[in-house]
């Protein structure tokens with residue numbers, strides 16, 4: 001009961017990148033909402049090609065953010081307001097591309113810009129093929145961001161998109177939710 005109370009009203013910024021595992025982010029959002037958290041989703045532009053932002057809107061009952069420069073909006077600095085709003089920033093799934101951009105401080109979309117503006121803890125749940133995960137460049141980028149205090153959740157060993165067994169599978173949504181709360 002006490003634990004539930006402290007989780008209530010926690011504000012989670014859920015970043016989603018274009019991994020095949022992005023459908024599992026919906027379960028993460030749903031579990032967080034059931035625990036009483038407020039969730040705002042930010043999809044990379046590539047993620048919104050794989051999964052509809054409308055699904056995240058339906059679960060979070062909130063606006064979903066994808067674009068840094070949205071022509072339909074009048075003056076709106078989402079990269080600042082979202083960052084100040086969040087208690088916790090989770091990127092799940094995180095592609096090799098986004099992880100590597102974070103390691104280099106690249107801010108070329110709303111999601112990666114938010115990483116630099118943020119004031120709250122950042123958790124990253126990588127999801128990718130084993131070959132990508134084991135790639136030396138990626139591993140060096142992972143070590144670099146770990147040293148900066150960014151928490152890496154997983155990945156796990158299991159069934160991958162290639163239908164092979166290996167390491168690279170995103171940590172299970174339930175476990176991710178337990179770790180960040």
Ligand SMILES: Cc1cc2nc3c(=O)[nH]c(=O)nc-3n(C[C@H](O)[C@H](O)[C@H](O)COP(=O)(O)O)c2cc1C
Pocket residue numbers: 016017018019020021044045046047050094095096097098127128129132161
């Ligand atoms: C169907 C599909 C599945 C993909 N799955 C992954 C994945 O699991 N992990 C990964 O790192 N990249 C994956 N990619 C490649 C990324 O989408 C690609 O590197 C992209 O540039 C990443 O953009 P983002 O990080 O801005 O979302 C996938 C691409 C497609 C088309």
